[in-house]
Amino acid sequence: MNEDENTLKKNGQGGAAVLTKPEAAGKRKQVFSEVMLSVRDLYVSFRTFGGEVQALRGVSFDLYKGETLAIVGESGCGKSVTANTIMGLIPEPAGRIKNGSVLFKGKDLTKLDKSKMRKVQGVDISMIFQDPMTALNPTLKIGEQLTEGLRTHQKVSIGEARKKAIKLLEVVGIPNPEERMKQYPHQFSGGMRQRIVIAIALICEPELLIADEPTTALDVTIQAQILELFEEIQERTGVSIILITHDLGVVAKIADRIAVMYAGKVIEIGTKREVFYTPQHPYTKGLLASVPRLDLKEEELQPIEGTPPDLFAPPIGCPFTARCPFAMEVCDRIYPGTTDISVTHAVDCWLQDERAKKLFD
Amino acid sequence: MAIYIVKRFFMMIATILIIATLTFFLMHSVPGSPFDEERTSNPTIQANLEKFYKLDQPTHVQYFDYLKSIATFDFGPSIKKPNETVNTLLARGFPISFELGMVTILVAVISGITLGTLAALRHNGIIDYSAMAFAVIGISVPNFVLATVLIQQFAVNWNLLPPATWSSRMHMILPTLALATGPTAIIARLTRSSMLEVLTQDYIKMARAKGLSPVRIVLRHALRNALMPVVTIMGTMLAGILTGTFVIEKIFAIPGMGKYFVESINNRDYPVIMGSTVFYSAFLVFMLFLVDIVYGFIDPRIKLHRKEGDA
Amino acid sequence: MVTRQQNVQAPDEWFKPKGRDAEKAESVVRPSLSYWKDAWRRLRKNKLAMGGLVFLIILTLFAIFAPMLSPHNIEITQYANQNQPPSGAHWFGTDDKGWDVFTRTWHGARVSLFVGVAAALIDFFIGIIYGGISGYKGGRTDTIMMRIIEILYGLPHLLVVILLMVIMGPSLTTIIVALTITGWVGMARIVRGQVLQIKNYEFVTASKSFGAGTSRIIRKNLLPNTMGPIIVQMTLTVPSAIFAEAFLSFIGLGIQAPVASWGVMANDALPVILSGHWWRLFFPALFISLTMFAFNVLGDGMQDALDPKLRG
Numbered sequence: 001m002n003e004d005e006n007t008l009k010k011n012g013q014g015g016a017a018v019l020t021k022p023e024a025a026g027k028r029k030q031v032f033s034e035v036m037l038s039v040r041d042l043y044v045s046f047r048t049f050g051g052e053v054q055a056l057r058g059v060s061f062d063l064y065k066g067e068t069l070a071i072v073g074e075s076g077c078g079k080s081v082t083a084n085t086i087m088g089l090i091p092e093p094a095g096r097i098k099n100g101s102v103l104f105k106g107k108d109l110t111k112l113d114k115s116k117m118r119k120v121q122g123v124d125i126s127m128i129f130q131d132p133m134t135a136l137n138p139t140l141k142i143g144e145q146l147t148e149g150l151r152t153h154q155k156v157s158i159g160e161a162r163k164k165a166i167k168l169l170e171v172v173g174i175p176n177p178e179e180r181m182k183q184y185p186h187q188f189s190g191g192m193r194q195r196i197v198i199a200i201a202l203i204c205e206p207e208l209l210i211a212d213e214p215t216t217a218l219d220v221t222i223q224a225q226i227l228e229l230f231e232e233i234q235e236r237t238g239v240s241i242i243l244i245t246h247d248l249g250v251v252a253k254i255a256d257r258i259a260v261m262y263a264g265k266v267i268e269i270g271t272k273r274e275v276f277y278t279p280q281h282p283y284t285k286g287l288l289a290s291v292p293r294l295d296l297k298e299e300e301l302q303p304i305e306g307t308p309p310d311l312f313a314p315p316i317g318c319p320f321t322a323r324c325p326f327a328m329e330v331c332d333r334i335y336p337g338t339t340d341i342s343v344t345h346a347v348d349c350w351l352q353d354e355r356a357k358k359l360f361d
Numbered sequence: 362m363a364i365y366i367v368k369r370f371f372m373m374i375a376t377i378l379i380i381a382t383l384t385f386f387l388m389h390s391v392p393g394s395p396f397d398e399e400r401t402s403n404p405t406i407q408a409n410l411e412k413f414y415k416l417d418q419p420t421h422v423q424y425f426d427y428l429k430s431i432a433t434f435d436f437g438p439s440i441k442k443p444n445e446t447v448n449t450l451l452a453r454g455f456p457i458s459f460e461l462g463m464v465t466i467l468v469a470v471i472s473g474i475t476l477g478t479l480a481a482l483r484h485n486g487i488i489d490y491s492a493m494a495f496a497v498i499g500i501s502v503p504n505f506v507l508a509t510v511l512i513q514q515f516a517v518n519w520n521l522l523p524p525a526t527w528s529s530r531m532h533m534i535l536p537t538l539a540l541a542t543g544p545t546a547i548i549a550r551l552t553r554s555s556m557l558e559v560l561t562q563d564y565i566k567m568a569r570a571k572g573l574s575p576v577r578i579v580l581r582h583a584l585r586n587a588l589m590p591v592v593t594i595m596g597t598m599l600a601g602i603l604t605g606t607f608v609i610e611k612i613f614a615i616p617g618m619g620k621y622f623v624e625s626i627n628n629r630d631y632p633v634i635m636g637s638t639v640f641y642s643a644f645l646v647f648m649l650f651l652v653d654i655v656y657g658f659i660d661p662r663i664k665l666h667r668k669e670g671d672a
Numbered sequence: 673m674v675t676r677q678q679n680v681q682a683p684d685e686w687f688k689p690k691g692r693d694a695e696k697a698e699s700v701v702r703p704s705l706s707y708w709k710d711a712w713r714r715l716r717k718n719k720l721a722m723g724g725l726v727f728l729i730i731l732t733l734f735a736i737f738a739p740m741l742s743p744h745n746i747e748i749t750q751y752a753n754q755n756q757p758p759s760g761a762h763w764f765g766t767d768d769k770g771w772d773v774f775t776r777t778w779h780g781a782r783v784s785l786f787v788g789v790a791a792a793l794i795d796f797f798i799g800i801i802y803g804g805i806s807g808y809k810g811g812r813t814d815t816i817m818m819r820i821i822e823i824l825y826g827l828p829h830l831l832v833v834i835l836l837m838v839i840m841g842p843s844l845t846t847i848i849v850a851l852t853i854t855g856w857v858g859m860a861r862i863v864r865g866q867v868l869q870i871k872n873y874e875f876v877t878a879s880k881s882f883g884a885g886t887s888r889i890i891r892k893n894l895l896p897n898t899m900g901p902i903i904v905q906m907t908l909t910v911p912s913a914i915f916a917e918a919f920l921s922f923i924g925l926g927i928q929a930p931v932a933s934w935g936v937m938a939n940d941a942l943p944v945i946l947s948g949h950w951w952r953l954f955f956p957a958l959f960i961s962l963t964m965f966a967f968n969v970l971g972d973g974m975q976d977a978l979d980p981k982l983r984g
Contacts (some may be wrong), residue, residue: 087570089566089569089570117572118572118573118574119572120572121569121570121571121572122570122571122572122573123572126570126571127567127570129563129566129567130563131563134562134563134564135563135564135566135567136564136567137564137567137568137582137586138564138586138660138661138662139585139586139659139660139661140581140582140585148571148573148577148581149571149572149573152571152572152573152574152577153572184661184662186661186662197567200567200571321690326689327689327690328686328687328688328689328690329685329686329687329688329690330682330686330687331690332690333682333686334682334686350682350687353682353687355684355687356687359687359688359689372822372823372826373826375823376823376826376827379823379827380827380828380831380832383832383835384835387835387836387839388839390839391839497965497968497969497972498961498965500964500968501911501961501962501964501965501968502961502964502965503915503918503919503957503960503961503964505918505919505922505938505939505942506938506953506957506960506961509942509953509957510957513950596826600828600829600830600831601830603828604828604830604831604919607923608919608922608923611922611923612942623923623924626834626838626923626924626925627923627924629838631838634834634835634838638831638834638835641828641831642827642828642831645828645831646826646828649826
């Protein structure tokens with residue numbers, strides 16, 4: 001039912017309205033209360049020649065309507081796998097969801113068959129990819145790549161679709177959109193391409209935008225522009241954003257909440273303020289200490305020693321134990337439970353245990 | 362694009378010139394000139410030869426004169442058959458060879474691309490394994506072996522199809538099959554590997570993230586990109602099919618140009634060998650030129666960037 | 673949201689410092705095999721490629737020893753033995769001159785393998801020199817040399833080979849010369865590409881480490897990576913040379929009896945195939961096909977095994 005109403009609403013809007021949802025506008029930076037996406041105890045594995053990689057090992061988090069949640073961590077920690085799982089893009093048959101659910105507005109996306117999932121992809125949830133140089137098809141005109149999603153999911157004429165696409169290109173800051181529609185990707189710069197990718201993601205007015213390292217491949221100045229564009233879009237449409245990144249500078253700029261992932265688990269989650277100013281997990285602390293900051297001298301910059309564990313055979317205990325300056329025997333043997341620091345702040349670490357607190361005092 | 366075409370055109374002319382030159386001087390280096398009187402048994406032929414090759418003139422005059430006649434599509438006389446020239450042989454044989462070649466290319470391209478695409482989409486599945494088994498066998502079995510096996514089974518043992526000549530649709534089946542199997546196998550392998558590569562690209566993932574149907578993703582997004590390497594090998598493929606026609610026409614007794622060419626090789630009819638080689642080369646180089654232009658239309662990037670080294 | 677507490681039970685004595693174990697953290701990285709060992713390990717897993725390799729080794733041994741051990745004469749025509757089907761005395765039957773097809777097949781193997789391997793080796797040497805100079809010198813020299821290659825690449829190879837064979841007359845030497853005159857171009861292009869790659873790497877490593885360990889990096893990382901495509905190209909040149917030789921034999925430009933190649937044997941057998949002497953065509957055709965198959969699957973397998981991109 002939910003889905004039908006949704007489609008109906010979108011069809012009614014047709015191609016006329018572009019990125020205007022007045023009831024959502026201006027809501028930004030208020031308290032987010034409505035849960036839009038709920039990821040519960042997600043386990044995802046990949047079969048490879050070397051054996052089975054346990055990429056996600058019980059990932060849970062909620063996403064509220066209108067907020068930006070940043071998922072941070074080193075490469076290989078499972079942040080992109082999380083994004084792909086939500087989006088239904090796990091490559092089959094190598095990848096498999098072994099357990100858990102992805103509830104999008106009450107509907108479990110992991111249970112949908114492929115054709116039902118296609119009605120969600122690009123319509124309710126859109127994705128923005130890391131490298132704009134490879135995300136656009138080199139042999140198709142921009143116009144077609146923009147409008148095809150709209151024309152697949154909604155009954156709109158070519159003319160209407162084009163009109164909407166042109167308006168959207170204007171919104172994302174492409175000059176001469178009408179001319180540009182007839183051009184191929186190689187005729188655009190990297191920053192321009194990423195703007196087009198964003199426009200493509202927005203064409204069906206999704207409620208959730210997943211951005212997988214959207215600025216990593218771009219120049220620093222372009223990065224700032226793209227991040228501003230994200231903020232602008234969120235203000236206009238009230239879209240929720242999941243931002244996958246390893247760049248804490250990007251997080252500091254636009255995230256509302258932060259989830260820190262390590263070895264296939266969310267080890268700490270909280271508001272931006274909580275995670276940046278009162279980090280609880282030694283890994284989060286290490287991550288923050290390894291970022292160059294203007295207010296610190298260079299020698300205070302500390303990389304985290306060692307490498308993340310092998311996910312072919314992940315440790316039973318806390319995966320960070322081997323690199324942790326506060327490691328205890330218990331860390332090696334049992335994975336810590338979740339402790340709530342505040343309503344919004346939670347961490348998986350044995351240091352929260354009273355006995356550990358005594359030990360390090 | 363215009364500059365690109367012009368550049369390719371001049372390269373084509375240069376290549377044809379090189380081949381004509383090479384042919385001319387190689388023929389003149391044959392010990393005891395192939396145009397000597399004792400090799401020819403017929404006064405008409407000797408007269409034709411002397412007229413065409415200007416045998417009384419110095420070599421450089423002969424050479425430029427030869428280039429001139431090639432430029433006007435005159436490829437010279439035969440020394441074994443009086444009153445025959447390369448041109449009359451071509452007029453009789455080439456249409457048949459051309460038909461055989463074109464039917465073969467059509468069959469090879471359509472079945473090769475289909476097979477390769479299916480194999481890639483069912484990667485590591487039964488279709489993939491059987492298609493690739495077929496492909497590796499198709500590449501390994503020379504066409505003359507395949508041709509004889511086909512004749513033996515379909516024509517002799519089962520009496521289903523005519524064993525030779527080129528006189529009806531039914532007659533065309535076996536030669537086409539024998540000639541097309543190798544190219545089909547090559548196209549299938551190439552399509553498969555390039556399709557597998559393309560399917561891992563971000564833009565395919567993006568197309569999936571748009572919620573497009575699998576059919577549209579394969580046909581509209583993947584296939585065109587996957588076929589680019591296939592287009593680039595079309596040139597070599599054409600050359601292979603062309604030389605393949607020599608063998609196939611010999612085995613199936615098809616009166617095409619290839620049969621005359623093999624005959625001329627066997628009885629050392631030098632002027633015919635010379636004329637046919639130049640004609641065939643010019644034809645092939647022209648086809649390569651066409652393939653390059655087609656490539657320019659398929660890949661929009663070619664208009665701005667110079668084509669990379671790998672043709 | 674309900675506030676959670678530690679919900680996992682753990683005994684008190686486990687709460688004691690363990691200290692950082694950075695060494696252990698490093699040791700979880702999987703052992704890295706050397707490039708060649710790794711490639712060999714992966715090639716060995718490929719049953720088809722290994723089958724091809726074993727077949728080629730056996731074929732080579734037979735090609736070397738079988739003709740020496742064979743009791744059958746293949747120089748003097750033996751009319752008494754004409755066109756006999758396979759039997760205990762003649763395993764593959766005899767041909768129209770009464771010669772033992774089994775013995776002739778192994779002589780043919782010598783010719784075909786020799787042509788294939790010689791063509792591949794000569795291509796390799798010319799390719800290394802031409803491609804090496806072109807890639808190493810770079811700039812104008814490279815542009816001119818590559819333009820020449822581009823034109824040569826456009827030539828229809830087999831036609832040029834036919835022309836050369838007609839002029840020089842068929843023999844083992846001329847067939848190899850004709851094949852390599854046109855065949856080296858592909859190898860030269862690959863070598864040049866690889867040399868350019870090495871130059872790039874050298875630049876990068878030199879600027880990073882100022883010479884320290886550069887030779888080791890070249891030996892350990894670059895040479896293997898650049899040799900891979902060259903070796904694969906050589907492996908795939910052999911079957912195409914064998915095919916070209918068979919093709920030339922078939923259109924009447926082959927090395928003539930008695931020590932004839934498989935292509936010549938097949939060509940000689942063709943007119944009599946309808947009279948039922950199937951063995952005369954079957955055995956040479958089978959061996960051409962099997963040999964090409966073996967080289968092709970081995971080449972494919974090596975390509976997969978040597979491709980560093982696929983290293984798991």
